Amino acid sequence: MFLKKLHITGFKSFADPVSLEFSKGISAIVGPNGSGKSNITDAIKWVLGEQSIKSLRGKKMEDVIFSGTDKKSPTGYAEVVLVMDNGDGSLVDYPQEVSISRKLYRSGDSDYAINKKSCKLKDVHSIFMDTGLGKNGYSLISQGGIENIIASSPGELRSIFEEAVGIVSYKTKKNEAEKKLEQTQNHLDRLRDIMVEIE
Numbered sequence: 001m002f003l004k005k006l007h008i009t010g011f012k013s014f015a016d017p018v019s020l021e022f023s024k025g026i027s028a029i030v031g032p033n034g035s036g037k038s039n040i041t042d043a044i045k046w047v048l049g050e051q052s053i054k055s056l057r058g059k060k061m062e063d064v065i066f067s068g069t070d071k072k073s074p075t076g077y078a079e080v081v082l083v084m085d086n087g088d089g090s091l092v093d094y095p096q097e098v099s100i101s102r103k104l105y106r107s108g109d110s111d112y113a114i115n116k117k118s119c120k121l122k123d124v125h126s127i128f129m130d131t132g133l134g135k136n137g138y139s140l141i142s143q144g145g146i147e148n149i150i151a152s153s154p155g156e157l158r159s160i161f162e163e164a165v166g167i168v169s170y171k172t173k174k175n176e177a178e179k180k181l182e183q184t185q186n187h188l189d190r191l192r193d194i195m196v197e198i199e
């Protein structure tokens with residue numbers, strides 16, 4: 001699996017639609033200071049479901065929408081579409097090409113979609129779980145990121161290794177199953193109480 005295309009519209013400094021194509025292997029983005037290199041990695045983080053505006057170098061989520069310049073008016077929304085090549089079948093049960101999109105309007109309305117089908121943030125997180133990409137992935141390492149990993153607590157380090165070896169989805173499923181078991185136990189307790197009352 002590799003990042004194949006990125007379409008950015010109205011996101012940060014990219015007022016007009018921009019499409020980037022990547023090939024397998026290493027790609028480098030070069031350009032003068034302030035030209036928008038980091039905004040590209042921000043766009044990738046954002047479409048993968050980043051919720052922390054601090055990590056996107058803004059103050060409020062609306063800051064990701066193009067805020068206008070002397071020559072251009074602000075845009076009403078930001079949209080990022082990321083296309084993954086899934087030729088190796090890393091994303092099980094998904095076609096050869098998988099697109100993930102996120103759109104945010106100034107009104108605060110937002111939408112995620114997988115292969116153009118509207119979905120929830122949870123679906124975007126679960127598709128990339130254990131792949132190294134996604135919210136808790138280690139594919140995007142920002143400036144200072146290595147130092148942060150070195151300074152991580154044992155618990156945080158453990159999460160990084162768990163994602164790398166691919167057990168996060170099992171842990172999530174286990175937690176969900178435990179929650180359901182607890183709910184069922186509560187229902188059983190309630191039923192028992194009612195039965196005692198009736199008898």
Ligand code: ATP
Pocket residue numbers: 011012013014031032033034035036037038039040063064065066067068
């Ligand atoms: P450096 O090499 O210095 O790290 P860079 O190429 O990574 O720079 P970015 O940080 O990606 O540059 O882009 C910074 C530019 O993006 C600034 O000019 C800033 O004004 C612009 N920018 C950020 N958010 C918005 C926004 N919402 N609307 C318009 N422009 C924005």
